Amino acid sequence: MQRSPRILINTPDIELWPGGLLRARSNRDARILARAWAVLRRKRDGRFLAASLPEGLVPLLPRLEHEAGLDAAIDALDGLRGGARPGVDVVHTLPLHRLQDRLEALQLDPDRYGERTGLALVAEPSWLAYAGDDRFRRPLWLHSVAARAWQHLREAAQRDGAVLEAISGYRSHDYQLGIFERKLARGQTVDEILAVNAAPGFSEHHSGLALDIGTPGEPPAEASFEATPAFAWLDANAGGFGFTMSYPRDNPHGIVYEPWHWRLSAP
Numbered sequence: 001m002q003r004s005p006r007i008l009i010n011t012p013d014i015e016l017w018p019g020g021l022l023r024a025r026s027n028r029d030a031r032i033l034a035r036a037w038a039v040l041r042r043k044r045d046g047r048f049l050a051a052s053l054p055e056g057l058v059p060l061l062p063r064l065e066h067e068a069g070l071d072a073a074i075d076a077l078d079g080l081r082g083g084a085r086p087g088v089d090v091v092h093t094l095p096l097h098r099l100q101d102r103l104e105a106l107q108l109d110p111d112r113y114g115e116r117t118g119l120a121l122v123a124e125p126s127w128l129a130y131a132g133d134d135r136f137r138r139p140l141w142l143h144s145v146a147a148r149a150w151q152h153l154r155e156a157a158q159r160d161g162a163v164l165e166a167i168s169g170y171r172s173h174d175y176q177l178g179i180f181e182r183k184l185a186r187g188q189t190v191d192e193i194l195a196v197n198a199a200p201g202f203s204e205h206h207s208g209l210a211l212d213i214g215t216p217g218e219p220p221a222e223a224s225f226e227a228t229p230a231f232a233w234l235d236a237n238a239g240g241f242g243f244t245m246s247y248p249r250d251n252p253h254g255i256v257y258e259p260w261h262w263r264l265s266a267p
């Protein structure tokens with residue numbers, strides 16, 4: 001069977017992963033995933049829902065037919081199997097209304113939060129490109145344009161003797177909502193969580209255009225990154241590749257200084 005393309009197809013509730021990139025948590029799933037052409041994964045908690053095998057779609061949990069958003073995911077899978085590929089630079093965004101409903105359920109008013117922080121809701125792209133692995137050997141997903149720019153940035157740094165590694169790229173609304181829901185369940189208030197985490201929907205990571213960058217031997221996402229040769233190189237050169245640091249010191253959004261967080265500004 002032909003390999004599935006190394007892209008992540010994004011639907012409102014479910015992601016379509018290419019086969020060979022996901023590690024199973026059980027032996028049964030491992031046997032199935034080893035043969036999978038593509039895997040359907042629930043965005044909210046990362047659960048594997050089903051695998052596309054030569055003989056058809058194999059459920060990886062009971063009652064798959066009741067899964068929210070399954071029809072849209074199967075349509076996308078059928079399109080992919082039929083040879084439909086998104087054009088390299090044709091990236092649409094998914095609608096925001098589901099996010100707005102879920103924010104209301106958390107009693108988080110997106111308009112008020114937007115006014116207070118000067119941040120805007122960020123839509124998710126319709127698909128993402130594989131941009132190599134991150135520091136933790138997980139697949140790094142980025143907007144196709146950012147994936148290319150990141151590759152060029154990294155290679156240019158390497159030529160100058162600076163080693164850049166990705167810490168984290170694209171993250172879905174559901175991923176960020178999941179963090180909130182787990183913390184609320186542990187008794188934290190929305191305000192306490194907002195002091196540490198961006199509100200779901202407002203993170204630049206949702207766009208696939210931003211990534212957190214580190215260098216070997218440094219802890220991820222710490223201000224100490226600014227003292228490394230890798231940061232000095234980024235500071236001097238990243239702009240030439242279209243990347244800017246989103247949250248410098250005393251930024252108007254009230255977000256802590258994040259020398260590791262860079263965004264492609266002109267896709």
Ligand SMILES: [Zn+2]
Nearest residue numbers: 205211212261
């Ligand atoms: Zn970040």
